[in-house]
Amino acid sequence: MAKLKFKFAVKAGDDSKSNIICITTITDVNNQTFLLPDELQPVKLHDTIIKTEAFAKVKNTLKRRHDQRQVWISLTTEISNVYIDEDGNMQFKGYLLEEAPPEVHQQIPTTGISEEVLTRILQSCAEMNKDVPKPQNVRNITEKFVIEKFTRKTSNVFQWMTIFEAECTRLGIEEDLRKIEALRLFLEDSCIDWYTSMLIKHTINSDWLVWKKSFCDTYADKGWSQVRYALLFKYRQGSLLEYALKKERLLLEMNKTIDTPTLMDLIATGLPHYIADKIDRKTLKETEDLFNNIRGLEHLVRKQNTGVLEKNNYEKEEKVRPCRICEKENKGSRYHPETLCWFKNINNKPKREYIRSVNNSELETELNQIDPKN
Numbered sequence: 522m523a524k525l526k527f528k529f530a531v532k533a534g535d536d537s538k539s540n541i542i543c544i545t546t547i548t549d550v551n552n553q554t555f556l557l558p559d560e561l562q563p564v565k566l567h568d569t570i571i572k573t574e575a576f577a578k579v580k581n582t583l584k585r586r587h588d589q590r591q592v593w594i595s596l597t598t599e600i601s602n603v604y605i606d607e608d609g610n611m612q613f614k615g616y617l618l619e620e621a622p623p624e625v626h627q628q629i630p631t632t633g634i635s636e637e638v639l640t641r642i643l644q645s646c647a648e649m650n651k652d653v654p655k656p657q658n659v660r661n662i663t664e665k666f667v668i669e670k671f672t673r674k675t676s677n678v679f680q681w682m683t684i685f686e687a688e689c690t691r692l693g694i695e696e697d698l699r700k701i702e703a704l705r706l707f708l709e710d711s712c713i714d715w716y717t718s719m720l721i722k723h724t725i726n727s728d729w730l731v732w733k734k735s736f737c738d739t740y741a742d743k744g745w746s747q748v749r750y751a752l753l754f755k756y757r758q759g760s761l762l763e764y765a766l767k768k769e770r771l772l773l774e775m776n777k778t779i780d781t782p783t784l785m786d787l788i789a790t791g792l793p794h795y796i797a798d799k800i801d802r803k804t805l806k807e808t809e810d811l812f813n814n815i816r817g818l819e820h821l822v823r824k825q826n827t828g829v830l831e832k833n834n835y836e837k838e839e840k841v842r843p844c845r846i847c848e849k850e851n852k853g854s855r856y857h858p859e860t861l862c863w864f865k866n867i868n869n870k871p872k873r874e875y876i877r878s879v880n881n882s883e884l885e886t887e888l889n890q891i892d893p894k895n
Contacts, residue, residue, distance in 0.1 A: 523596040525549055525604065527570065529579050530589045532562075538730075540586050542579070544570065546621065547604065547611060548591075555611040555618035566614070569600050585697070585728075659702045662692050671740075672709045676747045677774045678740040682733060697729035704732065715739060751775040755791040761815045761822055764791065769808060785811050796821060 526548040534541045543562035548554045570576050575592045582590055594600065604613055611618045666688045671681055685707065689700055702725070705716055715736070723731055751771035756764040768788045772779055785805055789797050792815070799821075800814045843854040846862040859865065 523550065523601075524593045525596055525600070526591055526593050528589065528591045529564070529576075529583060531583045531586050533586065541565075542583055547618065549611070553611075554621040556621050557613065557618060558616070561613055561616060567603075569597075569603050570594065587696070659694070659699055660706060662694060663703050663706045665692055666703075666707070668707065670707045670709050671712055673711055673740070675740070676742065676771075677777075678737050678742070680774060680777055682737060698726060700729045701725055701727075701732055704736075712740075748775055752787065756793060756796075761792065761796065761819055762812060765812055765815050781807060784808060793822075 527544050528546040528548070530543055530545050531540050532543050533539070542564045544557055544564055544567055545562055546554050546556055564571060564576070573594055575594050579590050579592060582588075596605075604611060606612050611620075666685075668681070668684050668688055669675075671678070675681055685704070686700075689695070689703060694700055694703055708716055719732060719735060751768075751774070754768050754771055765788050768791055769784065772784055772787055785808055788808070788811060789800065789802070796815075796818050799818060800811070805811050805814075842856075844857055844859055844862050846859055846864050847853060847855040850864045852864060855862075
């Protein structure tokens, strides 16, 4: 019975995130292979093939992207009318299919080949192998990633995951397995425990979307603590520029789509008033303009910090000096504030009045001389 061999492969869909099954080639019983163009490959266009039992088995077999299978399908009248025209040409939807070029070993006879020809063939194969890119180690590729490691202190898991996937695309990591392997190299702290649990539950051969959803659901911050910290973060001490850069990072982690004027306003409101009032708000177009102005005012902070430091040093010296009152009263060297000294008022205490002592006989005489009527 006549039959055709169909080659099925799982490819990326239109949105690059979904997978679709495609028919890439058709081979007849004479080993002639015909290629289908990309626009005619999706299996949803091949209604007669979808109805066969062979396709049902293929659908249950192909689960992951880049999986392939070749199966023979009996050439019924309906299938023959779709893929073979009345002249015996291989076609599909009125499009004549192109025959694939034969393999090298089919072009060269297996007997009577000279040593010179064989040498040239081997050299050609060696040059072709040099051009084929070899799969690189995931760890070596991730060294080129421009992203910080994820810890439990990372504020925005969704933004971090977006950057991670963009880096995977940039460096050619497209397979789910390699993305899962790369993710492990960017986790720290308790995130390692989460990764181990996922390996036990789903294995490393599972779908990347499953890992991504679980990761984002686990570490999503649904409260307001990140927002409060970013908005209320103010300058305390140190470099003004360092404060401004950190404030910008916190605000962008909180909301990546925040507009530039609002971003600059929030950074400026965290500055000391005497610093912010020296910046002309109307001249600022980008955050770099604000940073340039802030850097030019660093000397004002350094001057103030120097005055505070000198005052603190003076107060510190006053604290370590011995009490002069104790030294004056010969009480030794005692280290305490003079205002709290026990002997501070010893010379200012009022003197006790002198009490005159009299003889009892004199007192008796005076009492007898007093008139009792009075």
